[in-house]
Amino acid sequence: AEPRPRVWVSQPLFDDIVGRLGEYFDVDATAEVTAWTPVQVAEKLRGVAGAVVTLNERIGPAEIAQAHGLRAVANVGVGYDNLDVEALHARGIVATNTPDVLTETTADLGFALLLAAARRITEGERWLREGRWRQWSFDTLLGHDVHGATLGILGMGRIGQAIARRGAHGFGMRVLYHNRSRLPAGIESNCRAAYVDFDTLLRESDHLVLVLPYSPQTRHVIDAAALAKMKPTATLTNVARGGLVDEDALADALAGGRLAAAALDVFEGEPRVNPRLLALRNIVLSPHVGSASHATRRAMAALAVDNLVAALGHGPRAGDPPT
Numbered sequence: 458a459e460p461r462p463r464v465w466v467s468q469p470l471f472d473d474i475v476g477r478l479g480e481y482f483d484v485d486a487t488a489e490v491t492a493w494t495p496v497q498v499a500e501k502l503r504g505v506a507g508a509v510v511t512l513n514e515r516i517g518p519a520e521i522a523q524a525h526g527l528r529a530v531a532n533v534g535v536g537y538d539n540l541d542v543e544a545l546h547a548r549g550i551v552a553t554n555t556p557d558v559l560t561e562t563t564a565d566l567g568f569a570l571l572l573a574a575a576r577r578i579t580e581g582e583r584w585l586r587e588g589r590w591r592q593w594s595f596d597t598l599l600g601h602d603v604h605g606a607t608l609g610i611l612g613m614g615r616i617g618q619a620i621a622r623r624g625a626h627g628f629g630m631r632v633l634y635h636n637r638s639r640l641p642a643g644i645e646s647n648c649r650a651a652y653v654d655f656d657t658l659l660r661e662s663d664h665l666v667l668v669l670p671y672s673p674q675t676r677h678v679i680d681a682a683a684l685a686k687m688k689p690t691a692t693l694t695n696v697a698r699g700g701l702v703d704e705d706a707l708a709d710a711l712a713g714g715r716l717a718a719a720a721l722d723v724f725e726g727e728p729r730v731n732p733r734l735l736a737l738r739n740i741v742l743s744p745h746v747g748s749a750s751h752a753t754r755r756a757m758a759a760l761a762v763d764n765l766v767a768a769l770g771h772g773p774r775a776g777d778p779p780t
């Protein structure tokens with residue numbers, strides 16, 4: 458009999474879901490969270506037909522140079538800036554991601570962070586735990602309203618639209634968005650969102666949320682010049698990729714009172730966090746957990762596994778791998 462193709466799963470997911478791969482393949486499953494070096498990634502990819510990977514594994518020309526049998530890479534995550542898709546496609550390797558299943562969960566976290574920044578929730582908790590609460594007082598930890606304020610969304614894809622709906626329908630916000638292209642009128646009216654140019658978005662937003670893909674073109678889209686256009690009473694929330702924001706410029710704006718507060722789930726050099734951000738009072742920090750609910754992480758793992766099975770020519774979606 459022909460030897461079964463081999464696949465690599467780069468991080469522990471859910472055993473029962475990863476186990477489905479065993480129906481078709483010999484599975485090299487990673488049992489513990491591992492910080493693979495690029496050289497180790499290249500070694501693992503050598504000799505496999507497919508891989509399920511996460512944002513921790515960067516896959517570009519160097520990693521696939523020796524991977525002559527590699528036919529598919531399934532990313533667990535909707536963002537795929539860890540993959541050099543052009544290099545993969547040039548070698549005929551299929552790349553897939555996990556859109557849709559994490560949209561609402563990530564929008565929930567985005568809204569939680571926005572609320573936490575605007576209403577100073579984590580700052581207040583630190584203050585309380587430090588034993589500094591003496592009595593209720595009129596001017597303790599005053600923040601900025603979310604309801605009725607102007608919500609700005611940069612990147613109006615699936616997650617941006619889900620955040621817009623929360624703002625418009627749940628909090629009575631006026632919603633503005635900027636995107637590569639204007640959305641169809643039906644989507645705009647469903648989200649009660651109005652298209653504006655980037656400068657107007659910066660100038661008019663009370664709470665700006667970043668939900669756009671990271672690429673060399675969007676690197677530091679929020680830089681000192683962009684921050685200077687924002688209201689000093691505004692908040693900035695990022696649930697996309699850290700590299701969208703110039704973190705030193707953000708630290709300057711927050712320290713200088715030129716921006717009220719920020720909330721970041723993602724960082725340019727994560728898991729390292731810029732020490733200037735760590736030192737600030739008016740910032741909410743979370744460790745890249747936008748899609749981290751039990752149900753959503755299972756759905757992401759299942760979709761990535763299904764994508765790999767399909768891309769390698771098995772299962773119901775054979776021949777029509779999602780892109």
Ligand code: DGY
Nearest residue numbers: 512533534535536748
């Ligand atoms: C995503 O889905 O892009 C998350 O950041 C995890 O990769």
